[in-house]
Amino acid sequence: MMVEILLDATIRAGTSILYATLGEILTERSGIINLGVEGLMLIGALSGFYVSHITGNLYLGVLAAFILAALAGMIHGFITVYLRANQIVSGLALTMFGIGVTALFGKKMIGIPLNGFQKIEVPVLAKIPIIGVFFNQDILVYFSYITVVILSFILFKTKFGLKIRMVGENPGAADTAGINVYKIRFFSTVFGSGLSGIGGAYLSLAYTPLWIENMSAGRGWIAVALVIFASWYCYRAMFGAYLFGGINALQLRLQAMGTNVSAHILQMLPYFFTIIVLVIATIRLEKGARVEPEGLGLPYDREDRR
Amino acid sequence: MKIKIVKRSEQNRFVLVIAPFIAILFSFVIVGIFLYANGLNPFSVFKDMFVESLGSFYGFSETLVKTTPLLLCGLGVALAFRMELWNIGAEGQLYIGAFGASLVALYYPINNHFLMLLAMFLSAGLFSGIWGMIPGFLKAKWNVNEIIVTLLMNYIAILWVDYLVYGPWKDPKGFNFPLTKQFPDVARLGYYFDTRLHTGFFIALVLAFLFYILIEKTVWGYEIRVIGNNPNAAKYAGINYEKNVIIVMFISGLLSGIAGFSEVAGVTYRLQHGISPGYGYTAIIVAWLARRSALGVLLVSFIMGVLFVGNDALQINYQLPIAFINAFQGLILFFVISSEFFVNYRISFGEK
Numbered sequence: 001m002m003v004e005i006l007l008d009a010t011i012r013a014g015t016s017i018l019y020a021t022l023g024e025i026l027t028e029r030s031g032i033i034n035l036g037v038e039g040l041m042l043i044g045a046l047s048g049f050y051v052s053h054i055t056g057n058l059y060l061g062v063l064a065a066f067i068l069a070a071l072a073g074m075i076h077g078f079i080t081v082y083l084r085a086n087q088i089v090s091g092l093a094l095t096m097f098g099i100g101v102t103a104l105f106g107k108k109m110i111g112i113p114l115n116g117f118q119k120i121e122v123p124v125l126a127k128i129p130i131i132g133v134f135f136n137q138d139i140l141v142y143f144s145y146i147t148v149v150i151l152s153f154i155l156f157k158t159k160f161g162l163k164i165r166m167v168g169e170n171p172g173a174a175d176t177a178g179i180n181v182y183k184i185r186f187f188s189t190v191f192g193s194g195l196s197g198i199g200g201a202y203l204s205l206a207y208t209p210l211w212i213e214n215m216s217a218g219r220g221w222i223a224v225a226l227v228i229f230a231s232w233y234c235y236r237a238m239f240g241a242y243l244f245g246g247i248n249a250l251q252l253r254l255q256a257m258g259t260n261v262s263a264h265i266l267q268m269l270p271y272f273f274t275i276i277v278l279v280i281a282t283i284r285l286e287k288g289a290r291v292e293p294e295g296l297g298l299p300y301d302r303e304d305r306r
Numbered sequence: 307m308k309i310k311i312v313k314r315s316e317q318n319r320f321v322l323v324i325a326p327f328i329a330i331l332f333s334f335v336i337v338g339i340f341l342y343a344n345g346l347n348p349f350s351v352f353k354d355m356f357v358e359s360l361g362s363f364y365g366f367s368e369t370l371v372k373t374t375p376l377l378l379c380g381l382g383v384a385l386a387f388r389m390e391l392w393n394i395g396a397e398g399q400l401y402i403g404a405f406g407a408s409l410v411a412l413y414y415p416i417n418n419h420f421l422m423l424l425a426m427f428l429s430a431g432l433f434s435g436i437w438g439m440i441p442g443f444l445k446a447k448w449n450v451n452e453i454i455v456t457l458l459m460n461y462i463a464i465l466w467v468d469y470l471v472y473g474p475w476k477d478p479k480g481f482n483f484p485l486t487k488q489f490p491d492v493a494r495l496g497y498y499f500d501t502r503l504h505t506g507f508f509i510a511l512v513l514a515f516l517f518y519i520l521i522e523k524t525v526w527g528y529e530i531r532v533i534g535n536n537p538n539a540a541k542y543a544g545i546n547y548e549k550n551v552i553i554v555m556f557i558s559g560l561l562s563g564i565a566g567f568s569e570v571a572g573v574t575y576r577l578q579h580g581i582s583p584g585y586g587y588t589a590i591i592v593a594w595l596a597r598r599s600a601l602g603v604l605l606v607s608f609i610m611g612v613l614f615v616g617n618d619a620l621q622i623n624y625q626l627p628i629a630f631i632n633a634f635q636g637l638i639l640f641f642v643i644s645s646e647f648f649v650n651y652r653i654s655f656g657e658k
Contacts, residue, residue, distance in 0.1 A: 097640070264473070278450060
């Protein structure tokens, strides 16, 4: 059925962005902007692919993607949290670094086929019309649903999550309350980076089980934009990621159907669409109460505390 | 023994000057390790980089050829940085400028050499200026994050040029390569000394000089600096923030667009796929390292030009990917912003 085919493609195209958006939400909730998502996704995609290829185990690949992206995120975390450097420049540097390093080490991986994650049907649920599509996916998609729930729970229902949000809203007050601002921010950046890495691994292990240079193709930036669209909430991120996935699926569908519109023009749609969504989300946010973490983007220095 | 981080009461000037050099040195060491991990001898790779880019008259001229777009884009990004606007869209603006120039060169038969180039220049500047103005407008009107918008617009601009060179503008005699037919002679910038060094370089120098005058010597330049330093104070002084955001983004986009004009009119003589190997992204580093000054942009874009020419040689001699230079530049940025810590802080060792 046409709707189900499109919905299936929507979920598949949205999942990698969902992971990246969730990672960025965690990081930004603690007050750190990470513009390195694009680079982290590439690091995740390559390390996931490489480790899966040499070990023959896809799960080890996902683990490697998480760890390596987290390690790369550690650079950003160290420089911005402890050295109090400009978060925007550091993030851009991380993206450039990710693009370059994966091109350098990935050269030998180009053209190698890989047997990626296969679909696993969830009994009963997969039989429901339309909704069933959500339950006939690969394991990484299921894991993404769980991540949304868990991350949202941690951020909004636990003491630890409260600390993260406090550090992002008002690091000075958090510090006074005895919270280690540096540690929390560093942890959030590193863990968030790891999640972005899994987003990259989804591309190279499930979406198109291959390594292609620069294969994230701007999804990292779309994720950064979706954080604003989601107003820093996990469930809305899910909606945003699938919205983007839907546009992408539609675009690919139109290409496959052989419309008169050039493939290059169709490929512009997701970026164009993301800008529109960003503008609408920003206007909405500006009008209502600000939901952006108050301390976002500002380095914290104990000595400057008033 | 206890390690303590102490904030300096004032910036250390010596560290301020020396820090970037040490930072660049560190990035060479790390890149060397990466190269070694890839089975290459880092010393011979670095030697080749410098010999190719600086070791001969021709190599030097090639470095200036690569310096040209970096200088222009660097000026554009630096201007936006002046008022704390993050224009990360220089790459896309370059593509749109190249499109604007090509549109005139390919479809408007002007027979006068000077008039043709002037028309291409203006068309490039107009298209890229408006392209840059869009995120400026969104920022001024609704405070839309300009970083994300400019960045996403890069992808759109590159796809637009790809659409043209793979589609309607494709040269029918081009053996199916993604490029347009060559520009007529009147649409080409002159070149010098039997090298590829072209008039675009001198245009860039003139624009760098104008940039300096505009920013350092005019009232408007002063306003821009005030906004950058303290937007609230600027508002009290009656400076129109919104209007200036739009104007600055227009000029910023225009400068990067001129880089696109200079590349098609001076180097490739046609519009083609992948016209820039990331000049627009490098421009961000250039502007940051230059601390936003015109002379700094000139100096740093030359250094980055060396890296680009060197990288070309490495592609041929060692089959290193083009994106290798990205890793290098990312590391330089990491180390430079880390080094800035030591300008503001000092680490003291001693008994508690």
